[in-house]
Amino acid sequence: MKQVAPKEPEQAEELFVTFANTLSYSRGRPVEGLPDIDALLSWLREQGLISDRARASEAGRLHRDVPEAERRMERFQMLRTLLHETAEEMTSTGQPSAEQLRALNHILRHGLHYHQLRHDPDATRYTLAQVGDRLDQARATIASSFAQLLADDASDRLRVCANEGCRWIFVDHSPTGRRRWCDMRTCGNQAKVARHRARAKARAMPPVHGVPPVQASV
């Protein structure tokens, strides 16, 4: 019986998924979607994680302090690596490792922020100021979208694309929960073509000394 892949329902993608896939893979080679601090700040702005004003002021500050810009980049890259590694771990063992959980909680804790009332120098009015590091807050917001998936008991819907050269992360929202590829038209189709080729090759090569030909697994 021919099976038709269910159409993906229209659904907003989880923030952590969008962020994790800023590092994508093309035939197994990494493709960096956030190559510098400006790209990172623009991405955070696009996602509504920082304001336009914050983006401009962080850009100014980090252009003047290159080592600090590198440290900030590293913090986000660390989260992205953690998301990829945790997704791999969860798709094979069903849950994150204790160390991965600790790392995630560490990031959540560093996004701590609070509001504080401040009195004007002339003591005529109060203003409400947000205290905390805005980039660490943005990073914690991404991390918490991932933490929410675990808290919602939906971790069994987390997938890493079955195409080895792709490794795209996604959450399977299909009713059957049997989606294996990030995109049926690209990766799913590639897998079908590869299976077809392997079968054709196996037919073309007759078995030697009665040993059956090795079937390439996809």
Ligand SMILES: [Zn+2]
């Ligand atoms: Zn894929």
